[in-house]
Amino acid sequence: MLVKEQMTPDPVTVALGTSVPDALRLMRERKVRRLPVVDASGKLVGIASEKDLLYASASPATSLNVWELNALLSRLIVDKFMARKVITVSEETPLEEAARIMADKKIGGLPVMRGGTMVGIITETDVFRTLLELLGGRRKGVRATVTVAGGKGTFAKVVNAVAAAGGDIVGLGCAEIKSSGPERWQLTLKVQDVKKSDLEAAIRPAALEVLDIRET
Numbered sequence: 750m751l752v753k754e755q756m757t758p759d760p761v762t763v764a765l766g767t768s769v770p771d772a773l774r775l776m777r778e779r780k781v782r783r784l785p786v787v788d789a790s791g792k793l794v795g796i797a798s799e800k801d802l803l804y805a806s807a808s809p810a811t812s813l814n815v816w817e818l819n820a821l822l823s824r825l826i827v828d829k830f831m832a833r834k835v836i837t838v839s840e841e842t843p844l845e846e847a848a849r850i851m852a853d854k855k856i857g858g859l860p861v862m863r864g865g866t867m868v869g870i871i872t873e874t875d876v877f878r879t880l881l882e883l884l885g886g887r888r889k890g891v892r893a894t895v896t897v898a899g900g901k902g903t904f905a906k907v908v909n910a911v912a913a914a915g916g917d918i919v920g921l922g923c924a925e926i927k928s929s930g931p932e933r934w935q936l937t938l939k940v941q942d943v944k945k946s947d948l949e950a951a952i953r954p955a956a957l958e959v960l961d962i963r964e965t
Contacts, residue, residue, distance in 0.1 A: 752847050753840035755879050756861045756869035762787050765794065769802050769825040776802075783858045785867060786831045793860055793867045795831035805830045837862045838871065848876045885920020885939030891948050892920075892939050892965045895956035899925075899932030906955040907936055914951035916943035935960070 762785045763772050772784055776799050786795040805825055837860045838847050847859055851873060858872035881887065897903040904923065911918055920939030925932070936956075940948055949962050 750844045752838055752842045752844055752861055752871050755844055755875045756871040758869045760785055760870040763827055765828050767827050769805050772797060772827050773802050785860050786827055795833045796835050797827045797831040801830045835860060840868060844879060847871050884922050888919045888939055890919060890939045890941040891945045893948060893962040894937045894960045895952060896958045897934050897936055897956050899934060907952055910951045910955040911940055914943050914947050916940040916948055
């Protein structure tokens with residue numbers, strides 16, 4: 750899965766010189782938490798987050814009256830508070846690589862580039878939505894989590910056991926259990942067209958342990 754498949758195309762942007770109140774108003778209206786900032790030619794020059802703009806709005810002296818404060822805020826522009834060293838990804842970047850960058854850099858979104866042109870933005874919300882889809886979170890069925898040993902063919906044994914029981918896998922995820930000593934993996938499946946009891950009976954011999962199984 751690539752970034753271009755899950756990104757928001759044609760993201761909402763603001764121009765250099767936009768006031769902080771106007772940028773925050775746009776964020777509320779469009780329900781976004783970050784705004785790429787572009788120059789007069791449409792080139793990406795920065796990114797402004799809701800957190801940074803709210804901090805900017807709260808920073809003026811509290812001794813000002815409401816009229817003085819509004820006048821001061823209207824002179825604050827995004828140029829001063831935006832991040833200028835913008836981390837970007839290409840539309841051909843694997844989604845997990847974009848997620849790794851966001852996690853490692855502790856940022857919530859990445860502008861997506863095609864050459865020198867911004868064509869979208871990928872955010873933590875997009876990644877969460879993809880995780881939901883991969884695990885079959887919106888589908889009814891039986892959700893089972895098992896541990897399996899590392900090595901070739903171990904995942905296949907569980908998958909084949911589900912197929913033999915007549916189940917249809919509509920969600921699948923796996924993660925290495927790093928604190929378990931010998932290599933172990935946790936496998937989560939969402940399965941339809943099979944009873945919970947039948948699924949458990951089928952996968953138990955193929956797994957080291959059935960950690961959880963429930964109808965959802």
